[in-house]
Amino acid sequence: MLTSAEKIEQQILHPAAYKISDIKVLKAWGQIPKNNQIGPTCGIYALDAAMQIQGRDIAPRKKESHRPYSAPGEVSLLKGAKLEGLTKVGEIGRAQDLATLAACFGVGVRIERFGSEGELWSIILRAVAGNHALVLPYSCTSDDGSPAWSRTSTGFAHWCLLFGYVAFFYKEPLKHVFLTTYGTYHEVSPYQLFKSNQRIQDWPRQKWVKVILWCKAPGLESPWFIWKADWRSESTLLDGIKMTAKSTGPGWGFGIGNKQQVLHKFVDPPKPMNVSISDDALAKLVMKSVDLEEIKYTETLCGQCVVV
Numbered sequence: 001m002l003t004s005a006e007k008i009e010q011q012i013l014h015p016a017a018y019k020i021s022d023i024k025v026l027k028a029w030g031q032i033p034k035n036n037q038i039g040p041t042c043g044i045y046a047l048d049a050a051m052q053i054q055g056r057d058i059a060p061r062k063k064e065s066h067r068p069y070s071a072p073g074e075v076s077l078l079k080g081a082k083l084e085g086l087t088k089v090g091e092i093g094r095a096q097d098l099a100t101l102a103a104c105f106g107v108g109v110r111i112e113r114f115g116s117e118g119e120l121w122s123i124i125l126r127a128v129a130g131n132h133a134l135v136l137p138y139s140c141t142s143d144d145g146s147p148a149w150s151r152t153s154t155g156f157a158h159w160c161l162l163f164g165y166v167a168f169f170y171k172e173p174l175k176h177v178f179l180t181t182y183g184t185y186h187e188v189s190p191y192q193l194f195k196s197n198q199r200i201q202d203w204p205r206q207k208w209v210k211v212i213l214w215c216k217a218p219g220l221e222s223p224w225f226i227w228k229a230d231w232r233s234e235s236t237l238l239d240g241i242k243m244t245a246k247s248t249g250p251g252w253g254f255g256i257g258n259k260q261q262v263l264h265k266f267v268d269p270p271k272p273m274n275v276s277i278s279d280d281a282l283a284k285l286v287m288k289s290v291d292l293e294e295i296k297y298t299e300t301l302c303g304q305c306v307v308v
Contacts, residue, residue: 002144003187005032008178011166018168024128025164025178028052033133035161036183039231040208043092043135043159044077044101046181050133050161050308051107058105080104088290089208089231092159094300098135102308109308117194120305124165124177124190127307134162135308136179137301138196145181147188147196157200157297160186162193162305200302203295207234210288213244214262218251218269224262227254234289238282241266242275256285 009032011018012025027033033053037045038061048060059076081087084104086097095111102109112127112134114120127134139148139155148155160181168174177193179186208231215227232240241256245266248254256277257263263285267273 001187002146003178003185005185008032008164008185008187019170020166021169021173022167023164024166026053026128026131026133027163032185033161033163033180034183035180037181038228039090041078041090042181043098043137044081044087044090046135046159046161047098047102047306047308048077049163049180050135050306051102051105053131053133053163054107054308056105056107077101077105088292089210091292093157093203093295093297095137095304095306096300098159098306102306107308109306112305112307113303114194114305115303117191120194120197121175121190123305123307124162128164132307134305136160136162136193136197136305137200137297138193139199139201140181140196143182144184145179145186147186147192148199149192149195153199155196155199157203157301197305198302200297202297203292205292205294207289207291208232209234209237209286211237211285212257212259212287214253214255214257215248216253222253224253224255226259229287238277238279245273245275256282258285258287 008025011020011023015023033049035045035049044060058074061078062076078090081101086101092098099109099111112123114123137157137159140146140158141148141153141155145160160179162177162179164178166176176187176189210229210231212229213227214224216222216224245254248267251269254267255262255265264277266275
């Protein structure tokens with residue numbers, strides 16, 4: 001279930017009020033860890049969040065090199081991953097690749113393997129007790145990071161940061177773990193986490209494209225500005241853009257263009273939403289494209305996690 005940093009802090013401060021028998025939460029710089037990726041970089045950002053718990057602040061991307069604890073001029077995690085040939089657009093498809101990336105920056109990690117909920121729970125207890133977070137791959141259902149653990153749920157492979165656990169003294173013992181990804185926080189059972197890891201599917205060979213997304217704040221005179229340069233799967237590009245357009249906040253504008261200007265406005269209040277764009281017009285707005293190799297995630301991610 002979704003939770004918040006504020007509620008986790010309250011659980012730490014007032015365990016009796018929540019019927020908590022044991023709680024252990026790791027922090028970075030005295031705060032609940034943050035993990036909010038930009039682009040297809042979930043593994044890199046989760047590793048960044050775990051390294052911050054260890055007192056290492058290495059910018060995940062060059063644009064974030066201004067962070068207060070980062071060393072001036074240090075190569076970003078994304079740049080390091082590209083230099084090592086571990087990624088093309090930010091994706092990390094192997095637990096071993098994440099460990100290799102950490103080693104490039106002098107951070108020692110270990111890959112743990114598990115075949116049951118009990119084994120995963122034991123790894124979590126040992127790691128957190130030793131002040132180590134877990135970067136864990138799993139199948140998630142949407143961009144809020146909810147685990148796709150049930151047989152009826154569908155999801156996609158994703159990385160999260162696991163930074164603590166909590167146990168309750170209800171009529172029957174209950175235990176949960178704390179996760180963060182996409183800027184959200186989750187409190188889930190080890191069972192759900194284990195099942196969502198086991199439901200990871202292999203990654204087929206596919207083509208990804210980079211587009212420039214624009215937006216504008218509410219108000220007729222508000223200027224359009226670049227929201228982000230975004231990597232997306234070519235096969236689902238249009239559907240993804242339509243979904244973003246439909247979820248645009250009230251009064252906000254959303255469009256696509258180049259680095260100089262917005263060229264197609266999907267949402268431009270007070271005009272009606274217009275999500276129609278031809279394949280040819282959309283293709284002309286692609287800035288870059290890459291072919292991503294097939295990876296058998298069932299072999300490289302299932303039953304594995306990285307302890308940082």
